[in-house]
Every structure is written in structure tokens, then in C-alpha cells.
Amino acid sequence: xxxxxxxxxxxxxxxxxxxxxxxxxxxVVLLHSHSSSQGAMGVIINRxxxxxxxxxxxxxxxxxxxxxxxxxGGPVAADxxxxxxxxxxxxxxxxxxxxxxxxxxxxxVSGGGHVIRAYVGYSGWSPGQLENELRMNAWVICPFTRxxxxxxxxxxxxxxxxxxxxxxxxxxxxxxxxxxx
Numbered sequence: 001x002x003x004x005x006x007x008x009x010x011x012x013x014x015x016x017x018x019x020x021x022x023x024x025x026x027x028v029v030l031l032h033s034h035s036s037s038q039g040a041m042g043v044i045i046n047r048x049x050x051x052x053x054x055x056x057x058x059x060x061x062x063x064x065x066x067x068x069x070x071x072x073g074g075p076v077a078a079d080x081x082x083x084x085x086x087x088x089x090x091x092x093x094x095x096x097x098x099x100x101x102x103x104x105x106x107x108x109v110s111g112g113g114h115v116i117r118a119y120v121g122y123s124g125w126s127p128g129q130l131e132n133e134l135r136m137n138a139w140v141i142c143p144f145t146r147x148x149x150x151x152x153x154x155x156x157x158x159x160x161x162x163x164x165x166x167x168x169x170x171x172x173x174x175x176x177x178x179x180x181x
Contacts, residue, residue: 010144012029012141012148013142014028016139017168017171023075028045029074030096037127040125040129043084044072044074049072068083069118070117072119073120073121076122077122142160158172
């Protein structure tokens, strides 16, 4: 049997309820790339910010990108934003787009059929780091589906646990300090 890592690109990482790190607590990360030699990269898709792109980048006011919703993408490069999104193929698979330049993003927004968002920062793992976290059960791996994409915020996180790890729902609903219960 080969020791090659199976790519998780296009899949979701759902944080385990016991993961209390403020960067990833109750998060859903859409992986855009993953390999044993390069590590992994993605964005948190269930942490919307109360702003649109033109508020963060005034030069984009009046452009097709002005009303793009913004999301907290992760703790890496949190001083920059990246544009990405997806569209759905008829067979159910999503086509992911990440790191779009302005021209490409404007074309996709204007053309319709794509969900395009601006992410502040991103989530990244060095080679072997994500695999180690998976061995420690820090994440639940889930498919990215239309049903999931239609949900938002904490509801997305809970939906994925309900669908793919229902045994974790009781722990997900537990208070941070059970002594306050």
C-alpha cells in the first residue's frame, strides 16, 4: 500500500466541537489545495463579516465587485483579502475558483452562475500538518454540497455535524464551562 496522501481539495474541514482555538472554533474550511509536498490551503466559509468589499477597498466602489460579501477566511495573511468562490456542475460537483484577479472576478460576477466572495486572510497548513491534525481528530472531513453551501454561519457547522458526525452533536451543544450549566 502506498503512503501517498489523498488530496482533500474540494472537501470541507469541519472543526471538531472540542477544537477551542479561536481561529477555528465552529468553523467550516473549504480546501482549495492539498498535497503531501505543498501542504493545504483553504478559506473559512461560515464566518461572514458585516461588510462588503467596497467598504474595505474604496477603489472598488462602482465596480461589479463592490457588493461582494466579505468573510473571515483564516488567520494567515489577515491583512489582505483574496477573492474566490464556486459554481455547480450539473452532476453535483462544485468547480472551485480561488485567488481570482480583479478582471476574472468581475467577469464571473457579471456572468452570473458563480458564488463569489472576498475572504480576509486564509487558512493554511504546512506539509504534514493537516494530516497530523486529522490523526488527532481535530477535523471532520465532509463533501461540499449545494445543501451545505446554502446554509450560513454556525448553522452550516451544525448541519455538517448532523449529517456526517451526529455522534458529536451533544458535545457541540455543550457549554464552554459545564459548571455554569
